[in-house]
Amino acid sequence: MLASVRQNLQGNQACALGAIAAGCRFYAGYPITPSSEIAEKMAVELPKVGGTFIQMEDEIASMAAIIGASMGGVKAMTATSGPGFSLKQENLGYGAMAEVPCVVIDVMRGGPSTGMPTRPAQGDIMQSRWGTHGDHPIIVLAPSSVKEAYDQTIRAFNLSERLRTPVVVLLDEVIGHLVETIEIPHIDTIERAERKWATEARETYLPYGETDDGIPAMARPGDGYRSHTTGLTHGPSGFPTQKPAEVNDMMQRLLGKIDRHRDIVDDVETVGCDDAEVLVVTVGITARAARRAVRQARDAGIKAGLFRPVTLWPFPENQFRAVEARVHSVLVPEMNAGQLCLEVERLSARRTKIARINRIDGEAIEPAHILSTIEELGRHG
Amino acid sequence: MPIAPPWSQPVRRRPTVMAEGAKIPMTAAIEIRLSGSGGQGLQLSASVLAEALLREGKRVAQSQSYEPTSRGGISRSDLVISEDEVDYPLVTRINYLVILDDVAARASNALIKPGATVLCDESRVTQAPSGDFHVRMLPFAEKARAVGLERVANMVALGTLAGLSGICPRATLEAVVRDETPAKFLDLNLEALAAGFKLAEAPVSE
Known part of the structure; x- marks a missing residue:
């Protein structure tokens, strides 16, 4: 029987459980109100499924850690609120540029700066789109119920893995701290998307080459592919380039890849x-x-x-x-x-x-x- | 040579299914607020009630407001109870209001529904709200001290609220207290809950 379970669950905890249901096995974070329950729940739940939880020294390191974990082949997530989201922006841009799947949950509180830690706001709507510098692809999902916090966190992982991009789940404090009676579906009914891993010949593998769907296959560490990853503008080989034609190709593919998949992105x-x-x-x-x-x-x-x-x-x-x-x-x-x-x-x-x-x-x-x-x-x- | 951007090329685009919100729940909800000072256990008593209501087959939305201090400051926990899915999860017209401390005495005035029941702790609330609703001054803190610890005044109030409103059977609340509160406080919490139900039976003196 793949029965669902009815329970009272908090929005933040729903994000954590959704992440685990989606296959997240690495969490790095630095607790910040009003998102801390996500870290708390991940700390309890991840070890049960063989995952790793790390409380990092700060927000910047947390973002770096999930990018590293993801490049190592593990679905990874962090969670934060406005002040921490600001700090994560540089590495979030790196994730977008290097096309590293990862999920960032931002539970919005009163701002700017440290603002009002326990009070709700929706002041990060533009930051979630344009917080990091330069033209970059990003997907932002905005749940408005506890059930949706669960479902959209799963969807965030699926889109992130499919399209090799950071995905932000944007909650406000009310939804993050809200407890609602919801039905949690049986774990075996959850649809999980997996990353496109390189399987072609090693000699011709291009870590950032053009593909039919605009998404290059990632080299799994240990599989023996030559791969280079950098935040510098790179060509198909992954090595830095400033040749206008190569730069243009790369940027067009990077910026266009979300648009090419609007059929699964839009909701x-x-x-x-x-x-x-x-x-x-x-x-x-x-x-x-x-x-x-x-x-x-x-x-x-x-x-x-x-x-x-x-x-x-x-x-x-x-x-x-x-x-x-x-x-x-x-x-x-x-x-x-x-x-x-x-x-x-x-x-x-x-x-x-x-x-x-x-x-x-x-x-x-x-x-x-x-x-x-x-x-x-x-x-x- | 100009390079055609990939996104300018035709893309297979499946129209997004627009889910029409065909059925918007219309069931009248019951709105409850437990308010007082941070550290009085308001979140705990609200979660106990929410869990008990879940076991009774109801749907709840529980929200909270607190200040960035672990003790003191105004604190409240709200419940919206419905048979169906709760449409708007925050309270807008409170049916039952509990006030355990003066700091929260007037904070909810604008949200009290006419005819509502307001339960105040008689020793800690000196400025009870007044208006088109029923206010009862009750010895929550005193009864809590009588069972051994003033900190369980939240459970006394929960018992009285449940007894007066009939929103949740006593046995279900007790079962949740047994399952979800620390063993060390179990007897204390159960006695406090019982004291609360007893208060609810006392004759009304408004």
């Missing part, structure tokens, strides 16, 4: 989008508030809809444009001074009215606040 939840006139776009706990507000608005006869990018980056442009074309107003509630709304504004037609709700006082945005704004937009539409 959105929509509610009432078929006939919506007022559309709410948001993520995380704010999306839970929005879902209630949309339901209440529809009960009151206002054609409201919710568009929730479960895959936040790359933003699901096509799906959004298709829905946006039919609405007259878009509302973007978020627990920051205005970040997700920038992407929404970029993608919206000129005629569409864009409204914002921004809350930066360490409290969640309430459904009633969203509802009253939907009502206002509905009246003036």
Whole structure:
């Protein structure tokens, strides 16, 4: 019997259990509120499955450690919050450039700087996309429930391994610390993706060569392939190059590889989008508030809809444009001074009215606040 | 020579399945807040209640708020209880509010639903909220001292809350306390819970 188990589980713990279900066998981290329960849970659970847990000396070293572990062939993860996420950015960029699969969980708290450790925020929406320097590929998944924290952490590993890229799971403090009754599926029903390992002739192996799907096969340590890994711009051999044509080829493949696989990357939840006139776009706990507000608005006869990018980056442009074309107003509630709304504004037609709700006082945005704004937009539409 | 970027080339694109949220749960939820000062065991009593409700087949969402100190400061743990999946997991209209310390006395005023039940510790809460709801001043801390330790006032309050509201059978709560609290405190916790249920039976004096 592959029965699921119903239990009360915390969002952070769900990330840890999801990681282990996905095959994660290495965790390095430096505890930071409000993400520490992820490290705690991994410390308890990893040894049971023969995995390794290391509490590193700092955030930078933790990021370096998971990249190293992953290059050694093990699925690896770390978790942090804003201040630590800032510190990880340099090595996160290295992971993107060297195409090393790894998963980073960022549980957002009040910022900037050390901000408010125990209070929620959604201030890392742009940092999760553009935190490290230079053009780089990245995937960011944004769960809005404990169940989704579990599922999306598994998905993060699968995308990371398939596409050889760091994947960020972006939670806010509310979802990280929220306990919900969920069904954990039987471990044998979990779909796990494995990395593409080099199997071709050693003589012709190119660690960063062009392939049909844009994803080069990785050389498993000990298999005897010649491989070179660097954060410097490299050619197919992995060795540094500054030849414009080689640089261009490499960068185009690197930046294009996520787009080539949008069929497995994109994920959105929509509610009432078929006939919506007022559309709410948001993520995380704010999306839970929005879902209630949309339901209440529809009960009151206002054609409201919710568009929730479960895959936040790359933003699901096509799906959004298709829905946006039919609405007259878009509302973007978020627990920051205005970040997700920038992407929404970029993608919206000129005629569409864009409204914002921004809350930066360490409290969640309430459904009633969203509802009253939907009502206002509905009246003036 | 210009080089065509890979992403400009045609790509097989499967349309993303847009899951229409066909059924949005509509069940009326019960909202509970346990509040007081950090270190009073509010998170523990909330998790005991959440686990007991799980065993009763309910669905819960439990959230918390605390300050970056392990003792003192305002602390609260909230539960939203539903038969179905909880749509919005945070409290917005509290049905049952427990206040164990003055620091939390007024903090929840805006969220108390008309007709709600508010249970305050009579020795540690001097500024109980007043309004369109029922306030009861009860000797949680005193009863806890009577069973041996003031720290189990959280369990006394939990017993009274469960007794008055009928949200969770006593046997289930006791079973969870047996399974999930430290053996060293087991008898103390069970006695505190019993004292709480007894308080719930006492005649109302508002």
